[in-house]
Amino acid sequence: MKSKRIMLHVDGMTCGACESRITKTLRALSGVLSAEARVQSGQVIVEYDEDQIDLSRIENAIENIGYPIRRKNKAATAIALGIGLLLVAAYLIASVSGVFSTIPQITANVGYAMLFVIGLLTSIHCVAMCGGIALSQSVGMQGPEAAANSVSMGERFRRLRPGLFYNLGRIVSYTSIGAVVGALGATFNFSSASKGIIAALAGAFMILLGLKMLGVVRGFPQIGKVVPAPLRKAAGAISRRLRRGGPFAVGILNGLMPCGPLQTMQLYALGTGSVLAGAISMFVFSLGTVPLMLLFGLTATLLPRKFVPIMVKASAVLVMFLGAVTFARAATLAGISLPAITVSSPAVLEPTGNVARARLIKADVSDGKQTVLTEFRNGQYVPFAAQSGLPLTWTIRISAEDLNGCNNEIVIPAYDVRKKLVPGDNVIEFTPTKAGRVAYSCWMGMIRSSITVTDALGNEPSATLPEEPLALPGGSGCCALPQ
Structure with a gap:
């Protein structure tokens, strides 16, 4: 036996579930002696027998479940940043040209159609962070070593049903969370300053998340490490049972993952101070994220593998921009007057x-x-x-x-x-x-x-x-x- 120990830098890990997913996938490979994924550093430590398996198979196994290996590629990074800046520019152009204002409202008194647009705009982040899960549930890969082109086109479309159930689970989870935080908003009267502080924390989280997706920041606080062990074990047991429920249950769990845009939307639901309004706001937002997630689940395996890290970095730029916008919201809610960028007014021009x-x-x-x-x-x-x-x-x-x-x-x-x-x-x-x-x-x-x-x-x-x-x-x- 000729054993070798290596350390791989992996993008896309956000929580303990990602660690478990990668570790379990690698340990299932014949020839892998040990494997450990570390979300905080973005590293995967693998010990394997070179006589039984080579490094390329290990890397392929990780990338096939949606976690790209980070390689030094300055051209790809430049392309990713360029795409990210184009996304931000498109958002700004749509904003100042009044595109968002022309979207019809659901009702005159509700106006949640804008939340659907937000869902569409931020769904690229959903794909970057949860694309591996969406891919596994939509095309139903039979194992970590399955090749991206091992399933026929007809088979991929036949598997649309699991993808629909997965996204339905996400919608149910998001809507339920919206109802809960809306109820909290009705119970507790949060001042504008308090909402500003919460929004600032959400903005900081989104910026840090974007920096981590770019690889600038390696470490990231793990909520699971501060949760008491008995609660972690109970949550793990519930999680394992839900996973046996198939794509719908996985979608339910997906709604509980840490996500900057999702947390920002939870702040929106909190501010409504209503169970119904909170649930509706999260429901409409979740609908906006469905089209791209569903499409990704069906077509991601057709894309060149090298495009995945580019997509992650491009979405990181957009996430950081949204974090900066959230910071601006926080300042206003706290009573801080920021310099005006544009002020649209019916006053005489x-x-x-x-x-x-x-x-x-x-x-x-x-x-x-x-x-x-x-x-x-x-x-x-x-x-x-x-x-x-x-x-x-x-x-x-x-x-x-x-x-x-x-x-x-x-x-x-x-x-x-x-x-x-x-x-x-x-x-x-x-x-x-x-x-x-x-x-x-x-x-x-x-x-x-x-x-x-x-x-x-x-x-x-x-x-x-x-x-x-x-x-x-x-x-x-x-x-x-x-x-």
Whole structure:
């Protein structure tokens, strides 16, 4: 016997289940003496008999279950980063061009169709992180050594049914989780600052996850290591029983995997404060992830194997970008006013060349009080100016067609103001206490604007007030670029 011990760097491991999957697959190979996968370092240690098995078979076994071997390939990395940047650019272009705003809402008062779009956009991350599981359930590979082209095209399509059951399990799991966290949101009254902290943690997790997918960060905290051993054993026993239930049970377990976009959506469901709204939001999001996952399960084996690490790295760029967007949401929810990138507004535009700008709307001061009227459109809030020390009556006018589940609640963290909006005129009253920029947003922190508070607004001309850059008509939806 001629034994050899090697260390392989493997991408795509995210949890203990990935460790077990790789270890079990390798130990089933004839000639492998020992195998250990380490998710924290992204390494797999294998000892094998060179007389019985060669390194290429070991690498193929790992890649056939969806975990690409990391090899030094600068060209592939450049291609992956380029694809990732193109995905981000496509997202930004769609945002500022108003593509998301044109998506029809499920109902006038709910507006969850945007969540379906988010599911579609982030499903590439689902494929990168859970593609191996989807592949195993959809095409039903008979063993770790099965070749990618050992199944006929007709057989792959015949196995559509297991893939459907797997994705159905994911939908049921996501929806159930949405109901649970929605109930928690109804039980506990989370402040805007608390939601901001949670969103910041989710954003940090997504950025770290993207860095790990790129191979920049090797270590990653393992939740399982801090869970008491009895609970880990009980969870393992339940997991083993569910796996015997086939693709549907595996899909149920898949919904419990750590995932940055999924955790962000759970924050959305938490903020609804409703069992029904939380369940619906997660249900619609999960539907958006199904098409690509199902398609991947049927066609992934036809793709060149070298494309898998490229896909992982490209999705990492998108995940990190979404993490940065989540951080921006967290800042707004915490009452921090960020510089405006674009502000779409129905205010009067004054074109200057190719750039459109508008005077900041100013509150009317009379008899020691001030009033202001702003008109909101779908996905668009309006900045305005007010004076400190005077009671402010702010009237928000919005039509039933423009009101949806994203923009239907105003939050002003600095003054602890929350206002549910209804079609017609909505009145908010508070007194700005000091000069500065006061951030306000929708309840999710996705649609943003600000109130410029000055010490002496008086009857001075609007030209003396700061101007706000405005986007040309088209605007952004509730899932679009932060305002």
